[in-house]
Amino acid sequence: MTIEKLELFEVFIRSKRGLDHKHVGSLHAEDHEQALEYARDVYTRRSEGVSIWVIRSEDICASQEDDSESFFDPSDDKPYRHATYYPLPKEIDNM
Amino acid sequence: MANSDLTEAELEAAFQEKIDSEQKIEPKDWMPEGYRKNLIRQMSQHAHSEVIGMQPEGNWITRAPSLRRKAVLLAKVQDEAGHGLYLYSATETLGISRAEMIEALQTGAAKYASIFNYPTQTWGDMGAIGWLVDGAAICNQVSLQRTSYGPYARGMIRICKEESFHQRQGYQIMIELALGTPEQKQMAQDSLNRFYWPSLMMFGPHDSDSAHSAKSMKWKIKRETNDDLRQKFIDQTAPQIKFLGLEHPDKDLKWNAERGHHDSGEINWDEFYSVINGNGHCNRQRIQHHVKAHEEGAWVRAAMLAYKEKKKKQYQVD
Ligand SMILES: [Fe+2]
Ligand SMILES: [Fe+2]
Ligand SMILES: [Fe+2]
Numbered sequence: 001m002t003i004e005k006l007e008l009f010e011v012f013i014r015s016k017r018g019l020d021h022k023h024v025g026s027l028h029a030e031d032h033e034q035a036l037e038y039a040r041d042v043y044t045r046r047s048e049g050v051s052i053w054v055i056r057s058e059d060i061c062a063s064q065e066d067d068s069e070s071f072f073d074p075s076d077d078k079p080y081r082h083a084t085y086y087p088l089p090k091e092i093d094n095m
Numbered sequence: 096m097a098n099s100d101l102t103e104a105e106l107e108a109a110f111q112e113k114i115d116s117e118q119k120i121e122p123k124d125w126m127p128e129g130y131r132k133n134l135i136r137q138m139s140q141h142a143h144s145e146v147i148g149m150q151p152e153g154n155w156i157t158r159a160p161s162l163r164r165k166a167v168l169l170a171k172v173q174d175e176a177g178h179g180l181y182l183y184s185a186t187e188t189l190g191i192s193r194a195e196m197i198e199a200l201q202t203g204a205a206k207y208a209s210i211f212n213y214p215t216q217t218w219g220d221m222g223a224i225g226w227l228v229d230g231a232a233i234c235n236q237v238s239l240q241r242t243s244y245g246p247y248a249r250g251m252i253r254i255c256k257e258e259s260f261h262q263r264q265g266y267q268i269m270i271e272l273a274l275g276t277p278e279q280k281q282m283a284q285d286s287l288n289r290f291y292w293p294s295l296m297m298f299g300p301h302d303s304d305s306a307h308s309a310k311s312m313k314w315k316i317k318r319e320t321n322d323d324l325r326q327k328f329i330d331q332t333a334p335q336i337k338f339l340g341l342e343h344p345d346k347d348l349k350w351n352a353e354r355g356h357h358d359s360g361e362i363n364w365d366e367f368y369s370v371i372n373g374n375g376h377c378n379r380q381r382i383q384h385h386v387k388a389h390e391e392g393a394w395v396r397a398a399m400l401a402y403k404e405k406k407k408k409q410y411q412v413d
Pocket of ligand 3: 175229258261
Protein backbone atom coordinates (compact mmCIF):
# COMPACT_ATOMS: atom_id res chain seq x y z
CA MET A 1 0.00 0.00 0.00
CA THR A 2 1.41 3.39 -0.97
CA ILE A 3 1.65 6.16 1.55
CA GLU A 4 -0.86 8.20 -0.49
CA LYS A 5 -3.46 5.55 0.10
CA LEU A 6 -3.20 5.75 3.85
CA GLU A 7 -5.97 7.56 5.67
CA LEU A 8 -5.59 10.74 7.64
CA PHE A 9 -6.25 10.58 11.38
CA GLU A 10 -6.57 13.43 13.88
CA VAL A 11 -4.77 13.04 17.19
CA PHE A 12 -5.96 14.28 20.59
CA ILE A 13 -3.90 14.07 23.76
CA ARG A 14 -4.83 14.32 27.41
CA SER A 15 -1.77 15.79 29.07
CA LYS A 16 -2.93 15.04 32.60
CA ARG A 17 -5.78 13.15 34.21
CA GLY A 18 -8.71 15.46 34.72
CA LEU A 19 -7.95 17.65 31.68
CA ASP A 20 -9.71 17.53 28.32
CA HIS A 21 -8.08 15.85 25.33
CA LYS A 22 -6.63 18.56 23.10
CA HIS A 23 -6.04 18.38 19.39
CA VAL A 24 -2.31 18.16 18.68
CA GLY A 25 -2.10 17.27 14.98
CA SER A 26 -2.68 14.52 12.49
CA LEU A 27 -0.96 11.61 10.80
CA HIS A 28 -1.37 8.90 8.18
CA ALA A 29 -2.15 5.36 9.22
CA GLU A 30 -3.81 2.23 7.98
CA ASP A 31 -6.28 1.82 10.83
CA HIS A 32 -7.07 3.02 14.35
CA GLU A 33 -4.62 0.69 16.00
CA GLN A 34 -1.73 1.81 13.86
CA ALA A 35 -2.76 5.43 14.27
CA LEU A 36 -2.59 5.05 18.06
CA GLU A 37 0.90 3.58 17.87
CA TYR A 38 2.13 6.26 15.49
CA ALA A 39 0.58 8.95 17.63
CA ARG A 40 2.43 7.59 20.64
CA ASP A 41 5.69 7.54 18.69
CA VAL A 42 5.27 10.98 17.17
CA TYR A 43 3.34 13.08 19.63
CA THR A 44 4.30 11.76 23.06
CA ARG A 45 8.07 11.37 22.84
CA ARG A 46 8.49 13.69 25.80
CA SER A 47 5.70 12.28 27.99
CA GLU A 48 3.23 14.83 26.68
CA GLY A 49 0.28 12.69 27.58
CA VAL A 50 -1.45 10.03 29.62
CA SER A 51 -4.12 9.22 27.04
CA ILE A 52 -4.49 9.47 23.27
CA TRP A 53 -7.59 9.62 21.08
CA VAL A 54 -7.40 9.10 17.33
CA ILE A 55 -10.26 9.66 14.94
CA ARG A 56 -10.50 9.43 11.14
CA SER A 57 -10.31 12.99 9.80
CA GLU A 58 -13.20 12.31 7.46
CA ASP A 59 -15.38 11.44 10.45
CA ILE A 60 -15.02 14.96 11.80
CA CYS A 61 -17.89 17.24 10.90
CA ALA A 62 -16.81 20.86 11.18
CA SER A 63 -18.63 24.18 10.99
CA GLN A 64 -17.48 26.42 8.15
CA GLU A 65 -15.54 29.57 8.88
CA ASP A 66 -17.53 31.37 6.14
CA ASP A 67 -20.79 30.58 7.91
CA SER A 68 -19.54 31.88 11.22
CA GLU A 69 -21.52 35.10 11.02
CA SER A 70 -24.92 33.51 10.90
CA PHE A 71 -23.69 30.67 13.11
CA PHE A 72 -22.36 32.64 16.07
CA ASP A 73 -23.53 36.22 15.68
CA PRO A 74 -26.83 35.97 17.54
CA SER A 75 -25.01 35.73 20.88
CA ASP A 76 -23.43 39.17 20.43
CA ASP A 77 -26.65 41.00 21.22
CA LYS A 78 -27.31 39.12 24.44
CA PRO A 79 -25.06 40.82 26.98
CA TYR A 80 -27.48 39.80 29.72
CA ARG A 81 -26.09 36.27 29.53
CA HIS A 82 -23.01 37.53 31.37
CA ALA A 83 -22.76 38.07 35.11
CA THR A 84 -21.02 41.42 34.59
CA TYR A 85 -24.24 42.79 33.10
CA TYR A 86 -25.67 42.92 36.65
CA PRO A 87 -23.73 45.38 38.81
CA LEU A 88 -23.45 44.35 42.44
CA PRO A 89 -24.07 46.96 45.16
CA LYS A 90 -20.77 47.77 46.83
CA GLU A 91 -22.09 46.51 50.16
CA ILE A 92 -22.20 42.99 48.69
CA ASP A 93 -18.62 41.94 48.09
CA ASN A 94 -19.04 38.52 46.61
CA MET A 95 -21.70 36.65 44.75
CA MET B 96 0.61 -5.72 33.74
CA ALA B 97 -2.91 -5.90 32.33
CA ASN B 98 -5.87 -5.23 34.59
CA SER B 99 -7.03 -8.81 34.23
CA ASP B 100 -3.98 -10.09 36.10
CA LEU B 101 -4.89 -8.17 39.23
CA THR B 102 -7.31 -9.21 41.92
CA GLU B 103 -10.30 -7.06 42.74
CA ALA B 104 -8.62 -5.96 45.98
CA GLU B 105 -5.45 -4.89 44.16
CA LEU B 106 -7.46 -2.97 41.61
CA GLU B 107 -9.40 -1.25 44.33
CA ALA B 108 -6.21 -0.31 46.16
CA ALA B 109 -4.72 1.19 43.00
CA PHE B 110 -7.98 3.06 42.41
CA GLN B 111 -8.05 4.50 45.93
CA GLU B 112 -4.41 5.50 45.58
CA LYS B 113 -5.26 7.55 42.50
CA ILE B 114 -8.06 9.24 44.41
CA ASP B 115 -5.91 9.90 47.45
CA SER B 116 -3.24 11.55 45.32
CA GLU B 117 -5.86 13.86 43.75
CA GLN B 118 -5.82 12.19 40.34
CA LYS B 119 -9.05 12.16 38.37
CA ILE B 120 -10.78 8.95 37.37
CA GLU B 121 -11.56 8.84 33.65
CA PRO B 122 -14.28 6.81 31.85
CA LYS B 123 -12.12 3.91 30.69
CA ASP B 124 -10.36 3.42 34.04
CA TRP B 125 -11.23 0.50 36.24
CA MET B 126 -13.53 1.58 39.07
CA PRO B 127 -15.39 -0.23 41.85
CA GLU B 128 -19.03 -0.98 41.04
CA GLY B 129 -20.07 1.03 44.09
CA TYR B 130 -18.25 4.12 42.80
CA ARG B 131 -19.92 3.79 39.42
CA LYS B 132 -23.37 3.33 40.98
CA ASN B 133 -22.91 6.17 43.42
CA LEU B 134 -21.84 8.49 40.60
CA ILE B 135 -24.69 7.46 38.34
CA ARG B 136 -27.13 8.16 41.17
CA GLN B 137 -25.69 11.57 42.01
CA MET B 138 -24.99 12.75 38.45
CA SER B 139 -28.32 11.64 36.99
CA GLN B 140 -30.12 13.23 39.95
CA HIS B 141 -28.22 16.42 39.21
CA ALA B 142 -29.16 16.21 35.50
CA HIS B 143 -32.83 15.62 36.36
CA SER B 144 -32.74 18.65 38.66
CA GLU B 145 -31.50 20.91 35.87
CA VAL B 146 -34.27 19.70 33.58
CA ILE B 147 -37.17 19.67 36.08
CA GLY B 148 -35.86 23.01 37.38
CA MET B 149 -36.96 24.62 34.11
CA GLN B 150 -40.62 24.17 35.03
CA PRO B 151 -41.07 26.54 38.00
CA GLU B 152 -39.31 29.35 36.13
CA GLY B 153 -40.84 28.48 32.76
CA ASN B 154 -44.13 29.20 34.50
CA TRP B 155 -43.32 32.95 34.46
CA ILE B 156 -41.75 33.46 31.03
CA THR B 157 -44.97 34.63 29.39
CA ARG B 158 -45.77 36.86 32.37
CA ALA B 159 -42.40 38.55 32.85
CA PRO B 160 -42.98 42.25 33.58
CA SER B 161 -40.92 43.55 30.65
CA LEU B 162 -39.41 42.36 27.40
CA ARG B 163 -35.93 42.63 28.90
CA ARG B 164 -36.96 40.49 31.88
CA LYS B 165 -38.51 37.97 29.55
CA ALA B 166 -35.31 37.70 27.50
CA VAL B 167 -33.24 37.26 30.67
CA LEU B 168 -35.51 34.57 32.07
CA LEU B 169 -35.59 32.74 28.75
CA ALA B 170 -31.80 32.81 28.57
CA LYS B 171 -31.54 31.39 32.07
CA VAL B 172 -34.01 28.58 31.46
CA GLN B 173 -32.21 27.80 28.21
CA ASP B 174 -28.96 27.50 30.16
CA GLU B 175 -30.57 24.99 32.53
CA ALA B 176 -31.55 22.80 29.57
CA GLY B 177 -27.91 22.93 28.48
CA HIS B 178 -26.77 21.96 31.99
CA GLY B 179 -29.08 18.95 31.83
CA LEU B 180 -27.49 17.96 28.54
CA TYR B 181 -23.90 18.30 29.84
CA LEU B 182 -24.76 16.18 32.85
CA TYR B 183 -26.71 13.46 31.04
CA SER B 184 -23.85 13.11 28.56
CA ALA B 185 -21.25 12.95 31.33
CA THR B 186 -23.34 10.30 33.11
CA GLU B 187 -23.56 8.27 29.92
CA THR B 188 -19.77 7.84 30.03
CA LEU B 189 -20.45 5.53 33.00
CA GLY B 190 -22.34 3.07 30.81
CA ILE B 191 -25.97 4.00 31.42
CA SER B 192 -28.20 5.17 28.56
CA ARG B 193 -30.19 8.39 28.39
CA ALA B 194 -33.39 6.36 27.97
CA GLU B 195 -32.73 4.43 31.19
CA MET B 196 -32.17 7.65 33.12
CA ILE B 197 -35.33 9.27 31.80
CA GLU B 198 -37.28 6.15 32.61
CA ALA B 199 -35.93 6.23 36.18
CA LEU B 200 -36.97 9.87 36.53
CA GLN B 201 -40.46 9.28 35.21
CA THR B 202 -41.13 6.21 37.35
CA GLY B 203 -39.80 7.92 40.46
CA ALA B 204 -36.85 5.53 40.84
CA ALA B 205 -34.51 8.52 40.51
CA LYS B 206 -34.92 11.76 42.41
CA TYR B 207 -34.34 15.41 41.58
CA ALA B 208 -33.85 18.39 43.87
CA SER B 209 -36.89 18.76 46.07
CA ILE B 210 -36.87 22.53 45.79
CA PHE B 211 -38.51 22.28 42.37
CA ASN B 212 -41.61 20.79 43.93
CA TYR B 213 -42.47 24.19 45.39
CA PRO B 214 -44.84 26.33 43.31
CA THR B 215 -43.83 29.71 41.86
CA GLN B 216 -46.64 32.02 42.87
CA THR B 217 -45.35 35.52 42.15
CA TRP B 218 -42.77 37.37 40.09
CA GLY B 219 -40.81 37.74 43.31
CA ASP B 220 -40.25 34.00 43.22
CA MET B 221 -38.17 34.47 40.05
CA GLY B 222 -35.92 36.72 42.12
CA ALA B 223 -35.76 34.37 45.10
CA ILE B 224 -35.07 31.32 42.94
CA GLY B 225 -32.23 32.88 40.95
CA TRP B 226 -30.68 34.36 44.06
CA LEU B 227 -31.22 31.57 46.60
CA VAL B 228 -31.81 28.35 44.67
CA ASP B 229 -29.13 28.96 42.06
CA GLY B 230 -26.99 30.42 44.84
CA ALA B 231 -27.23 27.20 46.84
CA ALA B 232 -26.62 25.16 43.68
CA ILE B 233 -23.50 27.23 42.98
CA CYS B 234 -22.09 26.55 46.48
CA ASN B 235 -22.50 22.87 45.81
CA GLN B 236 -21.24 23.00 42.23
CA VAL B 237 -18.15 25.06 43.01
CA SER B 238 -17.19 22.32 45.43
CA LEU B 239 -17.91 19.64 42.82
CA GLN B 240 -15.45 21.21 40.37
CA ARG B 241 -12.94 19.17 42.40
CA THR B 242 -14.90 15.92 42.31
CA SER B 243 -12.85 12.82 41.48
CA TYR B 244 -14.63 11.81 38.27
CA GLY B 245 -13.08 13.71 35.33
CA PRO B 246 -16.16 14.20 33.12
CA TYR B 247 -18.23 15.36 36.11
CA ALA B 248 -15.55 17.80 37.27
CA ARG B 249 -15.17 19.28 33.78
CA GLY B 250 -18.93 19.56 33.43
CA MET B 251 -19.09 21.45 36.73
CA ILE B 252 -16.42 23.92 35.61
CA ARG B 253 -18.43 24.67 32.47
CA ILE B 254 -21.67 24.97 34.42
CA CYS B 255 -20.24 27.23 37.14
CA LYS B 256 -19.10 29.70 34.47
CA GLU B 257 -22.69 30.01 33.34
CA GLU B 258 -24.34 30.02 36.75
CA SER B 259 -23.19 33.32 38.16
CA PHE B 260 -25.43 35.27 35.80
CA HIS B 261 -28.37 33.23 37.13
CA GLN B 262 -27.79 34.25 40.69
CA ARG B 263 -27.13 37.90 39.89
CA GLN B 264 -30.21 38.39 37.74
CA GLY B 265 -32.25 36.93 40.60
CA TYR B 266 -30.70 39.23 43.14
CA GLN B 267 -31.32 42.18 40.85
CA ILE B 268 -35.02 41.33 40.77
CA MET B 269 -34.95 41.24 44.59
CA ILE B 270 -33.19 44.61 44.80
CA GLU B 271 -35.73 46.25 42.52
CA LEU B 272 -38.65 44.84 44.49
CA ALA B 273 -37.14 45.48 47.92
CA LEU B 274 -36.37 49.11 47.11
CA GLY B 275 -39.72 49.61 45.37
CA THR B 276 -43.24 50.32 46.64
CA PRO B 277 -44.40 48.82 49.94
CA GLU B 278 -46.37 46.21 47.96
CA GLN B 279 -43.27 45.27 45.97
CA LYS B 280 -41.20 45.05 49.11
CA GLN B 281 -43.85 42.81 50.64
CA MET B 282 -43.69 40.58 47.58
CA ALA B 283 -39.91 40.27 47.98
CA GLN B 284 -40.29 39.43 51.67
CA ASP B 285 -42.92 36.80 50.91
CA SER B 286 -40.74 35.11 48.29
CA LEU B 287 -37.75 35.17 50.61
CA ASN B 288 -39.84 33.61 53.38
CA ARG B 289 -41.06 30.80 51.17
CA PHE B 290 -37.74 29.96 49.48
CA TYR B 291 -35.18 30.49 52.24
CA TRP B 292 -35.70 27.26 54.18
CA PRO B 293 -36.20 25.00 51.16
CA SER B 294 -32.91 26.42 49.80
CA LEU B 295 -31.13 25.31 52.97
CA MET B 296 -32.68 21.88 52.50
CA MET B 297 -31.02 21.63 49.08
CA PHE B 298 -27.78 20.69 50.81
CA GLY B 299 -29.38 17.48 52.05
CA PRO B 300 -29.71 15.96 55.53
CA HIS B 301 -27.28 16.68 58.34
CA ASP B 302 -23.98 14.85 57.92
CA SER B 303 -24.90 12.56 60.80
CA ASP B 304 -28.07 11.45 58.93
CA SER B 305 -26.74 11.31 55.40
CA ALA B 306 -26.84 7.83 53.90
CA HIS B 307 -24.30 8.38 51.13
CA SER B 308 -21.88 10.82 52.73
CA ALA B 309 -19.05 8.70 54.15
CA LYS B 310 -18.37 6.67 51.00
CA SER B 311 -18.80 9.75 48.81
CA MET B 312 -16.18 11.62 50.83
CA LYS B 313 -13.74 8.70 50.77
CA TRP B 314 -14.08 8.45 47.00
CA LYS B 315 -13.97 12.25 46.73
CA ILE B 316 -17.20 12.31 44.77
CA LYS B 317 -18.20 14.89 47.35
CA ARG B 318 -15.48 17.26 48.54
CA GLU B 319 -17.30 19.05 51.35
CA THR B 320 -20.03 17.79 53.63
CA ASN B 321 -23.67 18.86 53.46
CA ASP B 322 -23.41 20.82 56.70
CA ASP B 323 -20.20 22.65 55.71
CA LEU B 324 -21.67 23.71 52.38
CA ARG B 325 -24.91 24.78 54.06
CA GLN B 326 -22.95 26.87 56.56
CA LYS B 327 -21.13 28.64 53.72
CA PHE B 328 -24.44 29.47 52.10
CA ILE B 329 -25.97 30.75 55.34
CA ASP B 330 -22.95 33.00 55.93
CA GLN B 331 -22.99 34.36 52.38
CA THR B 332 -26.71 35.03 52.35
CA ALA B 333 -27.01 36.88 55.67
CA PRO B 334 -25.46 40.19 54.46
CA GLN B 335 -27.39 39.94 51.19
CA ILE B 336 -30.69 39.78 53.08
CA LYS B 337 -29.57 42.67 55.23
CA PHE B 338 -28.75 44.82 52.19
CA LEU B 339 -32.26 44.23 50.84
CA GLY B 340 -33.65 45.57 54.11
CA LEU B 341 -35.79 42.46 54.49
CA GLU B 342 -36.47 40.51 57.63
CA HIS B 343 -34.36 37.36 57.95
CA PRO B 344 -36.62 34.28 57.90
CA ASP B 345 -34.45 32.58 60.53
CA LYS B 346 -35.24 34.21 63.86
CA ASP B 347 -32.43 32.29 65.56
CA LEU B 348 -29.74 33.49 63.18
CA LYS B 349 -26.87 35.01 65.15
CA TRP B 350 -23.22 35.77 64.39
CA ASN B 351 -20.93 33.58 66.44
CA ALA B 352 -17.57 35.36 66.61
CA GLU B 353 -15.89 32.38 68.21
CA ARG B 354 -16.79 30.05 65.34
CA GLY B 355 -16.50 32.77 62.71
CA HIS B 356 -19.87 31.61 61.40
CA HIS B 357 -23.54 32.27 61.92
CA ASP B 358 -25.47 30.04 64.28
CA SER B 359 -28.83 29.19 62.83
CA GLY B 360 -32.22 27.71 63.61
CA GLU B 361 -33.19 24.12 62.87
CA ILE B 362 -34.62 23.10 59.53
CA ASN B 363 -38.05 21.51 59.43
CA TRP B 364 -36.91 18.03 58.48
CA ASP B 365 -40.44 16.61 58.42
CA GLU B 366 -41.17 18.97 55.56
CA PHE B 367 -37.93 17.94 53.84
CA TYR B 368 -38.72 14.22 53.96
CA SER B 369 -42.35 14.74 53.10
CA VAL B 370 -41.49 16.68 49.93
CA ILE B 371 -38.74 14.22 48.96
CA ASN B 372 -41.17 11.36 49.37
CA GLY B 373 -43.62 12.83 46.93
CA ASN B 374 -45.90 15.04 49.00
CA GLY B 375 -44.75 18.49 47.96
CA HIS B 376 -47.15 20.85 46.22
CA CYS B 377 -45.96 20.06 42.71
CA ASN B 378 -44.35 16.59 42.71
CA ARG B 379 -47.04 14.96 40.58
CA GLN B 380 -47.42 17.96 38.31
CA ARG B 381 -43.67 18.13 37.59
CA ILE B 382 -43.42 14.49 36.52
CA GLN B 383 -46.71 14.55 34.62
CA HIS B 384 -45.49 17.55 32.69
CA HIS B 385 -42.19 15.83 31.92
CA VAL B 386 -43.96 12.70 30.67
CA LYS B 387 -46.33 14.80 28.57
CA ALA B 388 -43.50 16.78 26.97
CA HIS B 389 -41.59 13.56 26.36
CA GLU B 390 -44.57 11.86 24.72
CA GLU B 391 -45.44 14.91 22.65
CA GLY B 392 -41.87 14.91 21.38
CA ALA B 393 -42.07 11.28 20.22
CA TRP B 394 -42.93 12.25 16.63
CA VAL B 395 -39.74 14.35 16.42
CA ARG B 396 -37.62 11.39 17.43
CA ALA B 397 -39.52 9.15 15.02
CA ALA B 398 -39.00 11.66 12.19
CA MET B 399 -35.28 11.86 12.91
CA LEU B 400 -35.01 8.11 12.82
CA ALA B 401 -36.96 7.88 9.55
CA TYR B 402 -34.72 10.54 8.02
CA LYS B 403 -31.64 8.64 9.09
CA GLU B 404 -32.96 5.44 7.53
CA LYS B 405 -33.77 7.28 4.32
CA LYS B 406 -30.26 8.73 4.12
CA LYS B 407 -28.75 5.34 4.79
CA LYS B 408 -30.71 3.87 1.86
CA GLN B 409 -29.67 6.74 -0.40
CA TYR B 410 -26.07 6.15 0.55
CA GLN B 411 -26.35 2.45 -0.30
CA VAL B 412 -27.78 3.30 -3.74
CA ASP B 413 -25.17 5.94 -4.63
FE1 LIG C 1 -28.00 24.92 36.17
FE1 LIG D 1 -27.41 23.19 38.77
FE1 LIG E 1 -28.82 27.99 37.20
